[in-house]
Amino acid sequence: xxxxxxxxxxxxxxxxxxxxxxxxxxxxxxxxxxxxxxxxxxxxxxxxxxxxxxxxxxxxxxxxxxxxxxxxxxxxxxxxxxxxxxxxxxxxxxxxxxxxxxxxxxxxxxxxxxxxxxxxxxxxxxxxxxxxxxxxxxxxxxxxxxxxxxxxxxxxxxxxxxxxxxxxxxxxxxxxxxxxxxxxxxxxxxxxxxxxxxxxxxxxxxxxxxxxxxxxxxxxxxxxxxxxxxxxxxxxxxxxxxxxxxxxxxxxxxxxxxxxxxxxxxxxxxxxxxxxxxxxxxxxxxxxxxxxxxxxxxxxxxxxxxxxxxxxxxxxx
Amino acid sequence: xxxxxxxxxxxxxxxxxxxxxxxxxxxxxxxxxxxxxxxxxxxxxxxxxxxxxxxxxxxxxxxxxxxxxxxxxxxxxxxxxxxxxxxxxxxxxxxxxxxxxxxxxxxxxxxxxxxxxxxxxxxxxxxxxxxxxxxxxxxxxxxxxxxxxxxxxxxxxxxxxxxxxxxxxxxxxxxxxxxxxxxxxxxxxxxxxxxxxxxxxxxxxxxxxxxxxxxxxxxxxxxxxxxxxxxxxxxxxxxxxxxxxxxxxxxxxxxxxxxxxxxxxxxxxxxxxxxxxxxxxxxxxxxxxxxxxxxxxxxxxxxxxxxxxxxxxxxxx
Numbered sequence: 001x002x003x004x005x006x007x008x009x010x011x012x013x014x015x016x017x018x019x020x021x022x023x024x025x026x027x028x029x030x031x032x033x034x035x036x037x038x039x040x041x042x043x044x045x046x047x048x049x050x051x052x053x054x055x056x057x058x059x060x061x062x063x064x065x066x067x068x069x070x071x072x073x074x075x076x077x078x079x080x081x082x083x084x085x086x087x088x089x090x091x092x093x094x095x096x097x098x099x100x101x102x103x104x105x106x107x108x109x110x111x112x113x114x115x116x117x118x119x120x121x122x123x124x125x126x127x128x129x130x131x132x133x134x135x136x137x138x139x140x141x142x143x144x145x146x147x148x149x150x151x152x153x154x155x156x157x158x159x160x161x162x163x164x165x166x167x168x169x170x171x172x173x174x175x176x177x178x179x180x181x182x183x184x185x186x187x188x189x190x191x192x193x194x195x196x197x198x199x200x201x202x203x204x205x206x207x208x209x210x211x212x213x214x215x216x217x218x219x220x221x222x223x224x225x226x227x228x229x230x231x232x233x234x235x236x237x238x239x240x241x242x243x244x245x246x247x248x249x250x251x252x253x254x255x256x257x258x259x260x261x262x263x264x265x266x267x268x269x270x271x272x273x274x275x276x277x278x279x280x281x282x283x284x285x286x287x288x289x290x291x292x293x294x295x296x297x298x299x300x301x302x303x304x305x306x307x308x309x310x311x312x313x314x315x316x317x
Numbered sequence: 318x319x320x321x322x323x324x325x326x327x328x329x330x331x332x333x334x335x336x337x338x339x340x341x342x343x344x345x346x347x348x349x350x351x352x353x354x355x356x357x358x359x360x361x362x363x364x365x366x367x368x369x370x371x372x373x374x375x376x377x378x379x380x381x382x383x384x385x386x387x388x389x390x391x392x393x394x395x396x397x398x399x400x401x402x403x404x405x406x407x408x409x410x411x412x413x414x415x416x417x418x419x420x421x422x423x424x425x426x427x428x429x430x431x432x433x434x435x436x437x438x439x440x441x442x443x444x445x446x447x448x449x450x451x452x453x454x455x456x457x458x459x460x461x462x463x464x465x466x467x468x469x470x471x472x473x474x475x476x477x478x479x480x481x482x483x484x485x486x487x488x489x490x491x492x493x494x495x496x497x498x499x500x501x502x503x504x505x506x507x508x509x510x511x512x513x514x515x516x517x518x519x520x521x522x523x524x525x526x527x528x529x530x531x532x533x534x535x536x537x538x539x540x541x542x543x544x545x546x547x548x549x550x551x552x553x554x555x556x557x558x559x560x561x562x563x564x565x566x567x568x569x570x571x572x573x574x575x576x577x578x579x580x581x582x583x584x585x586x587x588x589x590x591x592x593x594x595x596x597x598x599x600x601x602x603x604x605x606x607x608x609x610x611x612x613x614x615x616x617x618x619x620x621x622x623x624x625x626x627x628x629x630x631x632x633x634x
Contacts, residue, residue, distance in 0.1 A: 268626055272362055274589040275584075310631070314627070
C-alpha cells in the first residue's frame with residue numbers, strides 16, 4: 001500500500017458519514033490586501049475543530065472488524081488524539097490517547113469529550129512512543145500514528161479534494177506542516193486531481209525541520225521547536241512522509257513567530273473565524289511576503305480552531 | 318408598500334450579486350448540551366461581517382437611478398453604517414454615515430473600508446436623526462433607515478429564507494432584536510415560507526424595550542440601555558416595526574448580561590466562530606434556560622462578528 005488519488009477518493013467515501021464537508025470562504029479585504037484570490041478551506045469548522053477528524057476516521061473505519069475490536073491507540077499533542085477518540089467512539093471501540101502532561105487544557109477536554117482514555121507521559125517523542133507501544137502490547141489496540149500512516153494521510157487529503165470541487169481550479173495550495181501527514185495527503189490529492197497544481201508547505205521558522213529536510217533531501221531533526229504553533233512542533237520522523245514530500249511537494253517555506261500571530265489575528269478579524277496558531281502559518285507566508293501570490297488563485301487549508309480563549313497571543317502582557 | 322414574502326423573495330434576487338449565501342453550521346456538543354437540533358445561520362460570515370449587508374443592499378439597489386444619484390445617508394452604531402457604505406460603493410454613489418463619536422474603532426474602520434463618508438455626532442438618537450436630516454437636505458441623499466424601512470426589513474428577511482432552504486423545516490427561529498428590522502424580516506419570511514413556524518425575538522434584559530412594548534402592545538422606550546450587546550441598544554422607535562412584530566412574532570424573551578458573555582464564549586469555543594455580543598443573545602436564551610427548546614429543531618441567526626479583539630468580555634480585569 002502507498003498513497004495515491006484512488007486511496008484518497010476511497011477515503012472520502014468511507015469518512016463521509018463521520019465528518020463535515022466544511023465551507024470554503026473568500027474575503028474581499030484579504031484578497032485586496034494581497035492581490036490574489038484566496039480560498040480558505042475551513043477545517044477549523046470540521047468535527048472536533050480540526051482536519052485531523054478526517055485521517056483518524058479513515059484509519060479507524062478502514063480496520064477490519066477483528067483488528068478493530070481491541071481498540072486503537074495513538075499519541076498526539078491534541079487534535080489527532082481527539083480525532084482518534086471520536087472515531088473510536090463512533091465505531092464503538094476503545095480509543096487510547098497518549099498525551100504530554102503539559103498539553104493545553106482545551107485539547108485535553110477535547111479528548112475527554114469523546115470518551116478517549118488518556119494516558120499522560122513526558123513531553124518528548126521517546127516517552128510517547130514507549131507509552132503507545134506498551135498499550136498496544138497490553139491491549140492489542142491498533143496504532144493510528146498521527147502522520148506516518150497511509151490511511152491517515154489519505155483521510156487528510158480529502159480536504160483538498162473538496163477544496164478543488166468548491167473553489168474550482170487553483171494555481172497553488174498551501175498547508176501547514178508538522179509531522180507531514182496533511183502535507184502528504186494534500187500534495188497527492190492536489191497533483192492527482194489537478195496535474196501541475198503547485199503545492200507548498202509552510203512551517204514556523206522555529207520548527208523548520210521539514211524545510212531543512214526538503215533542502216537536504218534527507219531527514220533533519222531539530223531538538224527544541226519553540227513555536228506558538230504547538231501543532232507543528234513535531235519533527236517529520238515518519239518513514240513514509242519525507243519520501244512523499246520530496247516526490248510531490250514543490251517547496252517548503254518558513255515564517256517567523258510574529259508573522260504567525262499577525263496572520264492569526266487578521267484571520268479572526270476578517271474571516272470571523274477562530275483559528276489556532278498552527279492554522280495561521282500558511283496565510284502568514286502570504287501576509288508576511290515570504291511567498292508571492294499576486295494574481296494567483298490560492299487554496300489555503302485552515303487546519304484547526306482549538307484555542308485557549310483565555311490566552312490569546314496578541315493580548316500577552 | 319408593506320412587508321410580505323414576495324418582497325423578501327424579490328430582495329433575495331436583487332441582492333444575490335452583492336451578498337454571500339452564508340453557511341449553516343451544526344454542532345454535536347451544543348446539540349447534546351441543550352437536547353435540541355440547532356442550526357446556526359452564520360451571518361457573521363456575511364460580507365462586512367453582519368446580516369446588515371442584506372438590508373442595505375436591498376434598499377440601495379431598489380432605488381431608481383435618479384433617486385440614487387445624490388447618494389444615500391444613514392445613521393448607525395456601526396454595522397448598518399458599514400453596510401450602507403458598502404452598498405453605495407458597489408452602486409457607485411456617495412454613502413454618508415452618521416455615527417456616534419464613541420463608536421468602537423473596529424466599526425469605524427469597517428465604514429471607512431468601504432469609502433463611507435463618516436459624520437460624527439453625539440451618541441443619542443436626536444443628534445443622529447438631526448445630522449441625517451441635515452445631510453439629506455443639503456445633498457439630496459436618500460435616507461436608508463437602519464430598521465424603519467420596508468426594503469431594509471425585506472433584505473434582512475432573506476437570511477431566514479436561506480436558513481429554511483439549508484436546514485429544512487424548523488420548529489422555531491430565534492433572532493436578536495434591537496430596532497426590530499431583522500426580527501420583522503425574519504418573522505415575515507418564516508411565517509410566509511413555513512406557516513406555523515414559531516418566531517421568537519431575544520433581547521438583553523438591560524435593553525428590553527421590545528419585550529416591554531410587546532407585552533404592552535404599544536411603544537415603550539427606555540432611556541439608558543446599558544448592555545454589552547451594543548448593536549441592540551436601539552429602541553424600537555420606528556413607525557413600521559412594532560406593528561409587524563405584534564402581528565407576526567410569537568414572543569420576545571430577555572437574557573441577562575452574564576448569559577450573553579457565556580453564550581458568546583461558548584459559540585467561539587464550540588463553533589470556532591467570532592461572533593459579537595449582539596449575535597450571542599439568541600443562543601444565550603437557550604443556554605441560560607430562558608427558553609425551552611428540548612427536542613426541537615431551532616434556527617438561530619448569528620447576526621455579526623465585528624468585535625474588538627483587544628477587548629474580549631471574558632478577559633476583562
